[in-house]
Amino acid sequence: MPIPRITETLRPDASGLARAAALVRAGDLVAFPTETVYGLGGDATDDLAVARIFAAKDRPRFNPLIAHVADVAAAQRLVVWSDLADRLAAAFWPGPMTLVLPLRADAGVSALVTADLPTLAVRVPAHPAALALLDAVGRPIAAPSANPSGRISPTSAAHVLAGLSGRIAAVLDGGPCAVGLESTILGLTPDLVLLRAGGVPSEALANVLGYSLTLHQGSAITAPGQLASHYAPDARVRLDALTPHAGEVMLGFGPVPGTLTLSATGDLTEAAAHLFRHLHALDAMSPQGIAVAPIPETGLGRAINDRLRRAAAPRN
Ligand code: AMP
Numbered sequence: 001m002p003i004p005r006i007t008e009t010l011r012p013d014a015s016g017l018a019r020a021a022a023l024v025r026a027g028d029l030v031a032f033p034t035e036t037v038y039g040l041g042g043d044a045t046d047d048l049a050v051a052r053i054f055a056a057k058d059r060p061r062f063n064p065l066i067a068h069v070a071d072v073a074a075a076q077r078l079v080v081w082s083d084l085a086d087r088l089a090a091a092f093w094p095g096p097m098t099l100v101l102p103l104r105a106d107a108g109v110s111a112l113v114t115a116d117l118p119t120l121a122v123r124v125p126a127h128p129a130a131l132a133l134l135d136a137v138g139r140p141i142a143a144p145s146a147n148p149s150g151r152i153s154p155t156s157a158a159h160v161l162a163g164l165s166g167r168i169a170a171v172l173d174g175g176p177c178a179v180g181l182e183s184t185i186l187g188l189t190p191d192l193v194l195l196r197a198g199g200v201p202s203e204a205l206a207n208v209l210g211y212s213l214t215l216h217q218g219s220a221i222t223a224p225g226q227l228a229s230h231y232a233p234d235a236r237v238r239l240d241a242l243t244p245h246a247g248e249v250m251l252g253f254g255p256v257p258g259t260l261t262l263s264a265t266g267d268l269t270e271a272a273a274h275l276f277r278h279l280h281a282l283d284a285m286s287p288q289g290i291a292v293a294p295i296p297e298t299g300l301g302r303a304i305n306d307r308l309r310r311a312a313a314p315r316n
């Protein structure tokens, strides 16, 4: 269980920003203002920090998160850049536009940020406190909206505290959010598609592109995280196993030992942090199957089990 803690309220001055940056660099969670809504920020390069984001929000599923960066150069270190990305960034960054681009092999971003997809969503937010924090942290910050799963997105520090007080290290209070709308999400992987309408109006996009985009059909936003094929290792996955069968490798948890273990102490946040990495490592052993220890269906266990059930689902 997470240890209850007092959530600090920090001012976006030099000492508040230094404190917020130190917390993020140490793997703690800090809610921070953007021009859209308050984000629940964690070090995007730290598996455990990103697992803590899902735990704090009590999300039942690992959906991909947006990596916030300070500028175009920082984005280019994470994703495969393109001329079109350059034009869009020049027009709308900093601002409420998110670009989904192919993930670079050397990005160093946690697989929990991308939900193990080969693409990454990046954005430069237009809020001085967010930019100052990104600058001070010097790493990409993964951030969904700073509210418990299923609740309304927060547009003030008071909203953040109402939902997450005691569950995060700090909130950086930058006053109310100006836009209050989510970011527009464009996919460039490589075809250009509008994945979500948002803070950048379609007329402004059409002005830059020279043509209009219509919303991509078939809920492309949620689809990536729900495609069984994205989640399936090559090996057959068998759930709720206590011992491996012949030819199987074992993913352990708590008292059930394994070839690799998600968490020997039964810590679900640690288990989430290891999930994708261990599945890849076990799959790379080319076993006949991967046997997985039972994971409790509580807290982050729900998101872990959701992911494992997809991995175990029959293939098309
Ligand atoms: P929010 O944090 O509420 O602005 O939501 C982020 C949105 O970006 C979610 O709807 C995600 O599904 C979407 N998203 C993030 N990364 C990707 C990606 N790699 N591919 C497609 N959609 C993504």
Ligand code: MG
Pocket (backbone or CB within 6 Å): 144, 145, 153
């Ligand atoms: Mg949200």
